[in-house]
Amino acid sequence: GDSVTQMEGPVTLSEEAFLTINCTYTATGYPSLFWYVQYPGEGLQLLLKATKADDKGSNKGFEATYRKETTSFHLEKGSVQVSDSAVYFCALDSGNTGKLIFGQGTTLQVKP
Amino acid sequence: GAGVSQSPSNKVTEKGKDVELRCDPISGHTALYWYRQSLGQGLEFLIYFQGNSAPDKSGLPSDRFSAERTGGSVSTLTIQRTQQEDSAVYLCASSWGGNTEAFFGQGTRLTVV
Numbered sequence: 001g002d003s004v005t006q007m008e009g010p011v012t013l014s015e016e017a018f019l020t021i022n023c024t025y026t027a028t029g030y031p032s033l034f035w036y037v038q039y040p041g042e043g044l045q046l047l048l049k050a051t052k053a054d055d056k057g058s059n060k061g062f063e064a065t066y067r068k069e070t071t072s073f074h075l076e077k078g079s080v081q082v083s084d085s086a087v088y089f090c091a092l093d094s095g096n097t098g099k100l101i102f103g104q105g106t107t108l109q110v111k112p
Numbered sequence: 113g114a115g116v117s118q119s120p121s122n123k124v125t126e127k128g129k130d131v132e133l134r135c136d137p138i139s140g141h142t143a144l145y146w147y148r149q150s151l152g153q154g155l156e157f158l159i160y161f162q163g164n165s166a167p168d169k170s171g172l173p174s175d176r177f178s179a180e181r182t183g184g185s186v187s188t189l190t191i192q193r194t195q196q197e198d199s200a201v202y203l204c205a206s207s208w209g210g211n212t213e214a215f216f217g218q219g220t221r222l223t224v225v
Binding site for chain 2: 032044051093
């Protein structure tokens with residue numbers, strides 16, 4: 001079945017450091033790919049998405065490129081801030097129904 | 113309301129009791145999803161409603177779990193004869209369906225003692 005694998009956390013970085021959170025997937029067909037973020041005390045919210053190969057999703061300085069050849073959707077940010085501290089979830093939708101398969105989540109802690 | 117609303121926000125119940133969790137989706141959204149977030153299993157899909165179609169129940173872990181969506185709006189997730197392994201945060205989301213953005217509620221934290 002479909003699945004998503006994320007790098008294990010927690011990830012601890014200093015402010016202004018470069019961030020990469022790895023995400024790889026297994027799916028039949030051509031899924032849409034997503035990154036969701038859960039800030040402390042808040043609900044899950046969509047960070048960015050990509051719906052086809054080579055698409056790049058971007059938002060709030062975060063980027064991720066849909067790589068079909070490596071079945072990956074790694075999340076990157078050039079300079080993290082303390083306010084980026086949160087749990088990040090990679091997810092896929094293989095049936096175009098909105099039904100999401102999530103990775104296990106990666107906790108990011110950014111220290112001043 | 114402006115967002116997806118879930119109630120109660122916290123629920124403590126005794127093992128063997130039944131519980132009902134409620135979700136009020138964003139007005140007009142045709143699709144509604146339930147997920148479970150637990151320490152050992154991460155975020156798991158439970159059930160999905162789209163308009164008047166039969167729900168996709170493929171993620172329900174056992175026949176103790178059921179859900180309904182009345183009038184295409186409010187949804188209730190019912191867990192019968194709760195077990196300790198049911199302890200988790202239950203998340204509801206709604207969307208316009210298809211590939212559109214899903215908006216999540218804050219969740220209901222269920223603790224079975």
